[in-house]
Amino acid sequence: MLGTSLVPVITVDGPGGSGKGTISRLLAQKLEWHLLDSGALYRLTALAALRNGVKLNRESELAVLARDLNVVFTVNQEGEPSILLDGTDVTLDVRSEACGESASKVAALQSVREALLQKQRDFRALPGLVADGRDMGTVVFPDAPLKIFLTASLQERALRRHEQLKAQGVNANLSSLLHDLSERDARDAHRAVSPLRPADDAVEIDSSKLDIPTVLDRILRLAIERNIV
Incomplete structure (x- = not known):
């Protein structure tokens, strides 16, 4: 059996709203590789906490919820990803701003991150x-x-x-979104456990003035140059 360390992985990290979710999905489709939306796992933990009446400061209880998540990632007929939690479609629920805020708080907890670590690594499978x-x-x-x-x-x-x-038909205030993203950035960058930062050997791409095809092409070219694909 091929060891998982020999299965190629392309990681795409970055702050909320950087486009990493869209780029990762398109990249996985292009390469016909598996996709791990790790942020969804933290959002699902936050959603499970809400549904089970667990407060976000109850770290040990949240870790149990994270470890026991019954989650399935699927793709619908339009090619869009769907997420099932305990057999129920929660795709829209986990994408809400409120769930994102809660997920950012949950993700700062060490025991929750430890509980989800192996679950994330289990997504590593051929072809990549x-x-x-x-x-x-x-x-x-x-x-x-x-x-x-x-x-x-x-x-x-x-x-x-x-x-x-x-x-999505959701009313949102731009100034509020700016404030929320700024707070989330600070929380993610300064948390004690796994703070948001580039890996020492990461390639940094600022997508502020780039369209999706340009970013996708740049990453694919890097993968070809490194003989990953």
Whole structure:
């Protein structure tokens, strides 16, 4: 049996609204690789806490919820990813701003991160894995042959999130989104456990003025140059 260390991984880390989710999904589709949306696991833990009446300061209880998550990632007929929690479609629930805020708080807890670490590593399987998150290249897959740190200006990320929510029919205030993203950035960057930062060997891409095809092409070229694909 081929050891998982020989299965190629491309990690895509970065702050909220940088476009890493979209880029990771398209990259996985292009390569026909597996996809890990690690942020969804923290959002699912936060959602499970809400549904089970567990407060976000109850670290040990949250760790149990994280360890026992019954989650399935699927793709619907339109090619869009769907997430099932305990057999129920929660795709829209986990993408809400409120769930994202709660997930950022949950992700700062060491025991929760430890509970989800192996669950994330279990996604590594042939022919390869695209891992989207905030500590994929630094903690979860430190041996990945290609690590991307995707970022964008705070203003651009808030505008993207605003347009995304509008497309979903959700009313959102741009100034509030700017404030929330700024707070989330600070919390992710300064948390004691697995802070958001580029891996030492990561390739940093600022997508503020780049469109999706350009970013995707740049990453694919890097993968080819490194003989990953």
